[in-house]
Amino acid sequence: MSAPRTLFQRLxxxxxxxxxxxxxxxxxxxxxxxxxxxRVWIGYLFMFATITLYATIGVLSRTSNVTEYYVAGRRVPALFNGMATAADWISAASFISLAxxxxxxxxxxxAFIMGWTGGYCLVSLLIAPYLRKFGQYTIPDFLAARYGGGREGRGAPVRVLAVAATIVVSFTYVVAQIYAVGLIASRFTGVDFSVGIFLGLASILVCSFLGGMRAITWTQVAQYIIIVVAFLIPAxxxxxxHADNPVPQIAYGKVLTQLSAREQVLDQDPKEQEVxxxxxxxxxxYQADLDGLPASWDAGRLAAQRQLDILRKRNASLFDIRSAERALIAYPKSPEEARSLWQTALALNLKRAEPITPHAQPFPAPDRAQSDIKRNNFLALVFCMMLGTAALPHILMRSYTTPSVHETRVSVFWTLFFILLIYLTIPALAVLVKYDIYSALVGTQYAHLPTWVSYWANVDKLSPLISIVDVNRDGVVQLAEIAIDADVLVLATPEIAGLPYVISGLVAAGGLAAALSTADGLLLAISNGLSHDIYYKVVDPTASTQKRVTISKLLLLAVAFIAAYAxxxxxxxxxxxxxxxxxLAASSLFPALVLGVFWKRAxxxxxxxxxxxxxxxxLYYMLQTSPMxxxxxAGQWFHIAPIAAGIFGMPAGLATAVLVSLLTPVPGRRSTGLVDHIRAPE
Structure with a gap:
């Protein structure tokens, strides 16, 4: 019996x-x-048990061997690498925010589901097998060897640029994962949001710090099992x-029809129109106040002060006085601050004033021109998500961990299968939860609101994740009075559906697993890029293997704390x-990767x-168009939103790479020979 088969059976x-x-x-x-x-103790037990599990795997998988630390010894069977990659891929954005x-x-x-699923098809066809045949440790390794002259490629500017792009892309991505960790920990343990972030960070560090890719891989397999169970049970x-059918994908069509009928009823409800x-x-x-600046700011400040003085003179209740004091303290400190706050409030109120948009209607807008803008943004976002997926360093790194190129191809199949188990359920879950809220919560008396509303409203008091306010003071919940943050819907689904609280803890554990698994891979991609590609390949090529791994661990620790603070x-x-x-990944890394594999002249x-x-x-487009x-x-080109800035960055990068390559000398034999090697039949 072969050793890989024995390992597969053991696993x-x-x-x-x-x-x-x-x-x-x-x-x-x-x-x-x-x-x-x-409930508090159930939340504690879930958090403690899952974090203890990941920490145990991390301790048992600790290593200082370079190959084990960077690429898990290149011996991960295809099925398990597929599960680990799926866990790495199903981030907090997929698990928590997509639905x-x-x-x-x-x-x-x-757009996100189509882009990310299509993007992983690009990974399987265009990049992953070729990277595995190259057989090094990181994505900058491949780019430096392909463009820097041979497999060494030390000191090549392309290596430094690839590391810089890896850091920017991965750091932005990992901040989102750690934010999700804080959100989950604060809800299910009652700790402060910032404290929850650092609790989750401890779990991340135990895995990636001690065992690198080996510990992360075996942890991610366990995390995928938790993710898929946690996501499928509520769905x-x-x-x-709602459909007397346990398969959400089949029930989807029936419930969508019921939801459409419910939307029509609510849209014609006079109480909804009143709100x-x-x-x-x-x-x-708010528009009048904005038009009247700066005089309107000064008048509002004086009115808030006058209201407080009147309440004090009349010996009003302590509650009313405190409310007036808070209103005065929260009042904008300058006309510039007032403009920013009032513009945000204007947009929010305009959004809440809009009629109900049918769930199944594509690109809803008052006229054809605005509908076309939405359609163009949809297509641009799909494009960016696809090409960004095919250039994510922490995902592409996983192609190095299998025993052979054939195993990499099989692993990609399994990854797609495991991803689709979740991705085909997400649209169904969104419709099922939406119908449940539209039919059960809407019309409820405010005196009988379910307890989950107050639970989630108090997770973050400065920016409530769920808000239900009796705007028209009729004592009944209207749909327009409900505001739910996208990041909280899946986590609150078990409570919305009336499931036992244990399932809420399970879903939280699934969300935590999704965030931690992706954060582990991202932090390792950053630290490996700095330690292997900068320190070892550029600064100190004679560094021992022990020193290289130690440097990687220290850098990982530093990056993790910076990301947690962000x-x-x-x-x-x-x-x-x-x-x-x-x-950013689509714009900076995708052109170089694809041209490096398929065009010798690059x-x-x-x-x-x-x-x-x-x-x-x-980056320029994001800076010009993103309010954040x-x-x-006003700075948008063709009305494209900043999140899809890659629609301009990727073509610019590709065209520039092709043009400059044609105007400069032909690459040497080593570079073209590498292309022949990785593209040669197996």
């Missing part, structure tokens, strides 16, 4: 035992909940509840951060110019 036995133990753990917690165990995005945006939210429950009219009036008032500042929602990372000068041009155009980065819609 199969271990993970079957793990699955059985996990099922027993869920059953035990279910029984404890029925016996009266508090929420579909809930809020309907058809338009499918199947809701599917049975939307109130929001429209508020938007009108996440604690809540820079943006999860999908926005992830979208930025994908556009040379060092073209690769350097292409990476700089692609990254520069993409100081830009605005």
């Amino acid at each position: 199969a036995r271990y993970y079957l035992l793990f699955s059985a133990g996990f099922a027993a753990f869920l059953l035990a917690l279910t029984m404890l909940e029925q016996e009266g165990m508090s 929420g995005g579909l809930y809020l945006n309907g058809f338009d939210g499918l 199947m429950w809701l599917s049975v509840k 939307r009219d109130i929001y429209a009036q508020r938007a009108h008032n 996440a604690s500042q809540k820079p943006a929602d999860i999908l926005s951060l992830v979208g930025i990372a994908f556009s 040379n060092h000068h073209g690769a350097v110019a292409g990476m700089l041009a692609g990254f520069g155009v993409c 980065l100081g830009g605005g819609p």
Whole structure:
């Protein structure tokens, strides 16, 4: 019996035992909940058990061997590498935010699913098998060898640029994952959001710090099992509840029809129209205040002060006085701050004043021109997500971990299979949850709101994840009065569906597994790029293997804490951060990778110019158009949103790389020989 087969059988036995133990753990917690165990303790047990599991695997898999640390010894069987890659791929954005995005945006939210699924097809066809045949450690390794002259490629500017792109892309992506960790930990343990971030960070570091790719791989297989169970159970429950069918993908069509009928009823409800009219009036008032700046700011400040003085003179209740004091403290400190806050409030109220958009309607807009703009943004986003997927360093690194090129191809098949188990369920889950809220929560008396509303509203009091306010003061919940953050929908699904709290803990564990698995891979990609490609290949080529691994571990620790601090500042929602990372990857790395594999004439000068041009155009467009980065819609080209900046960056990078390569000398034999080697038949 061959050694790989023996390893496969051992791993199969271990993970079957793990699955059985996990099922027993869920059953035990279910029984404890029925016996009266508090929700807080159930949350603690889930967090403690899963983090302990990942830490144990990390400790058992610790290593200082370079090949084991960077590429798991190149001996991971295809099936298990597929599970690990799927866990690496199904990030917090996929697990937590995609269904929420579909809930809020309907058809338009499918752009992420289509782009990411299509992108992994590009990985399997264009890049992964060729990287495995090259057989080194990192993506900058390949680019430096291809464009820098042979397999060494030390000191090549393309290596430094590739590492820089890897750091920017991976850091932006990892901040989103750590933000999700803080969100989950704060909800299910009651700790502060920032404390939750650093609790999750401890789990990340134990795996990646001690064992590198080896520890991450075996942890990610376990994490995928938790992810798929946590995602499918609530979806199947809701599917049975609303369609008498346990298969969400089959129930999807029936429930979508029911949802469309419910949308029509709510859209014609006079109470709903009353609430939307109130929001429209508020938007009108904010617009008047904006038009009247700076005088309106000064008048508002004086009015807030006058109201507080009147309440004090009349000996009003302490509650009213405190409310007036908070209103005065929160009032904008300058006309410039007022403009920014009032513009945000104007946009929010205009959004809440809009009529209900049918979930199944593509590119909804008041007129054809605006619908075309939405369609163009949809296609641009699909394009960016596809090409960004095919250039993500932490995903492409996984192609180095299999025993052979054939195993890499088989691994890609398994990865797609495991990803689709989740991705084909996400649209169905969004519709099932939406129908549940539209039919059960809407119309509820405010005096009888379910407890999950207050739970989630108090996770972040400065920016509530769920808000239900009686705008028209009729004591009944209208749809227009409900505001749900996209990042919270999946986590709240078990409570919305009326499932036992154990399932809420399970979903939290699944979300945590998704965020941690991706964060592990991203942090390792950054630290390996710095330690292997910069320190070893450029700074100190004589460094011992022990020193190289130690440097990588120290750098990983530093990057992790910087990312945790950035996440604690809540820079943006999860999908926005992830979208930025994908556009940057598509613009800076994709042209160099694809040309490096399929075009012998591509040379060092073209690769350097292409990476700089692609990254520069993409970043410039984001800076000009993203409000988060100081830009605005006025800077948009063809009305394309900043999240899809790669639609300009990638063509710019590709065209520049081709043009400069044609205008500069033909690459040497070593570079073209590498192309022949990796593209030769197996």
